[in-house]
Amino acid sequence: MARVLLVADEKQSRYGDALRAVGHEVTAVASVQQALEALARQPYDTVVTDLLLPGGDGMDVLHHTQERYPGIEVVLLSGQDKPVAPEVLQHAVHRALATRELQRENAALRRHVSLLETGQRICTTLDREQLADTARTAFQGLGLAREVVLFERDVSGRARLLAQNPSGEKREDPRLAFLAPHLEGAREVRELECVPGPWPRALVVPALNGEELLGHAALLYPGAPPEGITEATDFLARCMALALRNLGRISEVEDLAYLDDLTHLFNxxxxxxxxxxxxxxxxxxxxxxxxxxxxxxxxxxxxxxxxxxxxxxxxxxxxxxxxxxxxxxxxxxxxxxxxxxxxxxxxxxxxxxxxxxxxxxxxxxxxxxxxxxxxxxxxxxxxxxxxxxxxxxxxxxxxxxxxxxxxxxxxxxxxxxxxxxxxxxxxxxxxxxxxxx
CATH class of the missing domain: 3.30.70.270 (Reverse transcriptase/Diguanylate cyclase domain)
Incomplete structure (x- = not known):
């Protein structure tokens, strides 16, 4: 069911048996110091702590957990001598776990809403410079990247710089020359190593609109890309592709408006x-x-x-x-x-x-x-x-x-x-x- 850290002294065996009886995996310690060490070693779903403990009290465990591990719910038991009934303890832990799950779902929902809103801003951007800035900021924030370099494909199918993090340097960026050859026709997410500059690892995400490859996002990291960003980066890349497709269509219409019907020279x-x-x-x-x-x-x-x-x-x-x-x-x-x-x-x-x-x-x-x-x-x-x-x-x-x-x-x-x-x-x-x- 859940990983539970039980912090108790005399009642440790009774409370541990009650929690194991409903399927929880219980780690039992007897003092505040042991509780802090246990929390540092491995993750837990919830902490159950007695109020009165050797070397401190349950409030110390509560405050430490809230400050260091905000995703863990804490059940604080009464300081009275009378033990808590097994069914009451089981219910309290169940409620704590339900609260934790609800908070996770709310956080996930907020992330999804934020992702959708960001994607909508990217999709509806009809200005190339604004698109570059909006997409770069989104990839950097939601992809947890140190820097982001965006590319679009030109009429010949080659990668062309769309946006990169602002820099006061005017010299040619060696990262662009390194990244561009790896983007030719790349339709799958891939990781690159040995990127020149301070961030040697890159996660390259293709911007696909259906089967049409319109660009790439290169997210730069000091080490391996963080886990759990695939959904967000893939969604943002598809939004960028849609925006680039829209810009291309607008450009085609503008070209027609600026061309002479007979000679196809400019008008x-x-x-x-x-x-x-x-x-x-x-x-x-x-x-x-x-x-x-x-x-x-x-x-x-x-x-x-x-x-x-x-x-x-x-x-x-x-x-x-x-x-x-x-x-x-x-x-x-x-x-x-x-x-x-x-x-x-x-x-x-x-x-x-x-x-x-x-x-x-x-x-x-x-x-x-x-x-x-x-x-x-x-x-x-x-x-x-x-x-x-x-x-x-x-x-x-x-x-x-x-x-x-x-x-x-x-x-x-x-x-x-x-x-x-x-x-x-x-x-x-x-x-x-x-x-x-």
Whole structure:
């Protein structure tokens, strides 16, 4: 039934027999000191102690047990000379054990409620940074970990850092390089040893949404992971996977909102978003960036001669051509009609002019719609404006790049112009109907 520590002197045999008669395993001691030593050696479900004892009294045993072993119930017997009846003692121990079990159930219920509430917060988080912080804190608290490193899978299936404990160090963390190779395709909970840093043991938990592996949680410990955390960590990992899946779907929808239907380049909505971010970063870091504003010369004749279907195909081809002329982290935007804007990150005016010339020459030498049997020769005018040399505001930068491009349209075309003060404004008709000319 239960493990009982009986602390009594003359009544030890009588009380021990009464408790053993109902199936309890009884360890009997006769003094306070012996009781403290017995409690330190092994766990008990309850303590039954007489009030009057050699070397102290039952209150000493009660206080010690409550302070050191709060999960153990104590039955304190009367200090009267008359022994307690066996059935009364049995009932008192039964009630103490029932109280202990109820407290355990309540504690378990509180843990489950806390786990469910935490999981709900993780599942319903639609902000990546907030998800990282919420999930990391939850794994660290409920998994009893010293530190937590969270990973998500990128589009290629590789592990990518999602969150780790805050650190003032800016050097590369060797733990990430150690952990990442062990996560490739790992779908089972596993323990790792020899992790670099102060916590050499790791418990790696996969974040699965059904059969889809979306990430991992690496819980770091000084030794073997504690027992009894499997249920909590597995549940939290599944909640993290669901949140990552939701974020992925939102990202897919956002991507559609920021893509041009025809060319699948970014659209003007995304241009304004990324320009706001680039301006903020450049202002904080004293950085530079440049804008190229360009359109195709005499594009209208393509539509008039070969039809709008071929014209649309040419615009798609032009988009591919532009992306081949810039770096992966630069941003190519279809602005409207046959007009494009290119954001060149960390690029000063001289660098931007070189890129613009490369684009101009590439367009000039390219033969459009060759696969369709037309092999058309076209050219482009490009205007260049840079932050902070030409302007400090988004609208002014775009306007100056547009004006520089329009200056080329009024001249020889097939040319690159740098932004200057007092350039002629782009005619209003080009704002209302940007279809090329």
């Amino acid at each position: 003007t909505r995304y241009l304004h978003l990324v320009l706001d971010r680039e301006l903020k970063e450049a202002q904080q870091t004293h950085g530079v960036f440049s804008l190229l504003f360009l359109d195709l010369d005499y594009f209208k004749t393509v539509n008039d001669t070969h039809g709008h279907l071929m014209g649309s195909q040419l615009l798609v081809e032009m988009g591919r051509l532009l992306k081949g002329c810039v770096r992966d982290h630069d941003v190519v935007v279809r602005y409207g009609g046959d007009e494009y804007v290119v954001l060149l990150r960390h690029t000063d005016p001289a660098g931007a002019h070189k890129v613009a010339e490369r684009i101009r020459r590439t367009v000039e030498q390219h033969r459009f719609l060759a696969c369709e049997g037309y092999s058309l020769a076209l050219s482009t005018c490009i205007g260049v404006a840079s932050f902070p040399e030409h302007a400090l505001e988004k609208a002014t930068l775009l306007d100056l790049a547009d004006r520089a491009m329009y200056r080329g349209k009024r001249g020889s075309r097939n040319v690159v112009f740098m932004a200057e003060k007092d350039l002629e404004a782009t005619p209003p008709a080009r704002y209302s109907q940007r279809t090329g000319s």
